[in-house]
Structures are given as structure tokens and as C-alpha cells.
Amino acid sequence: MDSLLALAVDPAAWAALVTLVVMEIVLGIDNLIFISILSNRLPEAQRARTQRIGLLLALVMRLLLLSTVAWIAKLTTVAFTLFEHGFSWRDLILIAGGLFLVWKATSEIREHVIPDDELTAKAGSTVQLTVAAAIGQIIVLDIVFSVDSIITAVGMTEHLPIMFIAVIVSILVMLFAAQPLARFIDRNPTIVMLALSFLLVIGMTLIADGFGSHVPKAYIYAAMAFSAFVESMNMLARRAKLKRVASHAE
The missing domain is CATH 1.20.5 (Single alpha-helices involved in coiled-coils or other helix-helix interfaces)
Structure with a gap:
């Protein structure tokens, strides 16, 4: 309790909290765009619930990861070496998540570019995304973005209460922004292509980061x-x- 009170009156702690909240929100934009695009493929009555579930799952994952900070720190240590380059478990998670994001963004772009009648003729019938499938894909990306987010938080401050508060505040902000962003994307088809292009770039950035080529x-x-x-x-x-x-x- 005394340590919490000391943090509450420490200007440096407040500065770290504000900085970390802003950083978590910025890092969460990628996740929010993905959730918005994915939920817009669902029936309108199921979109808001899917967005809330996706973001609440992201909150739960990040809080669970924060409770295992010592284990998270070990993810950055080299697990094995291939072609004279050391790979950590974090690198492998980023590469896998980047590949998934590139595949997902590319397939979504294809579905938006090719007319519906051509897709129906090739596939036999149009495949309707289900809530379970959407949540499953959201969980995959939540894991990747959560690991990256928590490692960033650990690097910015050593105080767990500040990390917990920053994560909770950032997710709450995204919960309020999710539906307006999804509606805006749904009403503007050109924004959908732009957002998918963003996801494609982010996926390539994650892959590059996993191979040791960090892009600011x-x-x-x-x-x-x-x-x-x-x-x-x-x-x-x-x-x-x-x-x-x-x-x-x-």
C-alpha cells in the first residue's frame, strides 16, 4: 500500500503512466482496425458484440501476460540460432503473426477486388464468416499484439501498477472507439482498402522485426x-x- 501511495504522488510515475497509455493506444490501433474489418463481415446484429468480445479478450490476455512478467522477459532471450542469426520466442511469435496478417489482409483485398459473382462461381457458394471464426482469428492477432504490447510496457517502466492501469485504460478507449471506427469503415469502401493496406504493411513489419530488421x-x-x-x-x-x-x- 505504501508503494502505491508513493507512486500516486510521484510526478515521474504519472508521466510514465500517460506516456504508456498513449503508447498502448497507438500500438492497439492495428488490433482495432483488424477487429473492425473482421466484424464488418458479420451480420449487423452481431458486430458490436464481436468487437467487445475481441477487445475484452485482448484485455484479459494482456493482464495475464503482465502477471507473468518474468516469463515474458525470457521471450526475448535467444532460443536457437539459424544461419548465424539468433531467434527468440518473441521473434517466432511476430513472424507467425505477421504471416497470418499478410495472408488475411491479402485474402480480404482479393474478396473486395473480385466481384461477388466471380467468387461464387469459383467457390460454388459464398462463405459467410461466423462469429466463432471471427473470434478465433481475433484471438490469434490478440496474442501477437499483446506480447508486443507487454514487452514494450516492460521496457518503459518497472512498476506493475502503472502497466496494469495503462493496459486497462487503453482497452477502454478502444472499446469506445470500436463501433464508430467500424461504422466509418463500413460506410466508406475506399477506407476498407486503405485499412487492409495498413494491415498488410503491419504484417510485413512484424515479419521483418522477427528476422531482426527493426522498422521504427x-x-x-x-x-x-x-x-x-x-x-x-x-x-x-x-x-x-x-x-x-x-x-x-x-
Whole structure:
């Protein structure tokens, strides 16, 4: 209790908490985009529940991982060496998660590009995503992003209460943002392709990180922000054009 009170009055602890909350939210954007795109393939009545389940599972996983910080720290130690390069269990998790994300983003892009009638003709019938399948895919990505998130948190502070609070606050923020983001993506088809492209880039970044080629996340998020800005300008231009066409028609 005394240690908690000491943290509560320590300005450095508050600064670490704010920094870590922001970092956890930024790292959680990838997970949130994936959950939003995946849930939008479900019937509308099941989307919000699937989003909540996915994010609550992410919260549970991160809290469980935080309770095993000593074990998490061991994930960064070299497990074996291949072609004179040492691989840790964290590297293997990132590579597997990156491959899954690349496969998933590529298959989703394919389904959005190829017309529905062609997909039906090739597959015989369209495959409807189920809630169980969606949650299963969300769990796979939750594991990858949770490990990366917790290792980042451990590297930023040594105080477990700060880590627990930061994780809980970041997940709560994402819970509030999940439905508006999913609705926005669903209403704007071009945003879907942009978001899938983001996931493809993130997947390649995870694979590169797993092989020891670290790409600063600031570069990735800056590129994503610039692409989102350009697309928002295009959306405004399209809306202005539609208004002009409608006014001339009247």
C-alpha cells in the first residue's frame, strides 16, 4: 500500500503512466482496425458484440501476460540460432503473426477486388464468416499484439501498477472507439482498402522485426497518417462534386 501511495504522488510515475497509455493506444490501433474489418463481415446484429468480445479478450490476455512478467522477459532471450542469426520466442511469435496478417489482409483485398459473382462461381457458394471464426482469428492477432504490447510496457517502466492501469485504460478507449471506427469503415469502401493496406504493411513489419530488421513504428504510423489524410481529402472532394452535380440537376 505504501508503494502505491508513493507512486500516486510521484510526478515521474504519472508521466510514465500517460506516456504508456498513449503508447498502448497507438500500438492497439492495428488490433482495432483488424477487429473492425473482421466484424464488418458479420451480420449487423452481431458486430458490436464481436468487437467487445475481441477487445475484452485482448484485455484479459494482456493482464495475464503482465502477471507473468518474468516469463515474458525470457521471450526475448535467444532460443536457437539459424544461419548465424539468433531467434527468440518473441521473434517466432511476430513472424507467425505477421504471416497470418499478410495472408488475411491479402485474402480480404482479393474478396473486395473480385466481384461477388466471380467468387461464387469459383467457390460454388459464398462463405459467410461466423462469429466463432471471427473470434478465433481475433484471438490469434490478440496474442501477437499483446506480447508486443507487454514487452514494450516492460521496457518503459518497472512498476506493475502503472502497466496494469495503462493496459486497462487503453482497452477502454478502444472499446469506445470500436463501433464508430467500424461504422466509418463500413460506410466508406475506399477506407476498407486503405485499412487492409495498413494491415498488410503491419504484417510485413512484424515479419521483418522477427528476422531482426527493426522498422521504427514512428515511420509506419506517420505513413499511415499521411495516407489517411490524403484519403480524407479525396472523400471531401468527392462529396463536394456530388453536391455540385445534385445542385445542377435541380
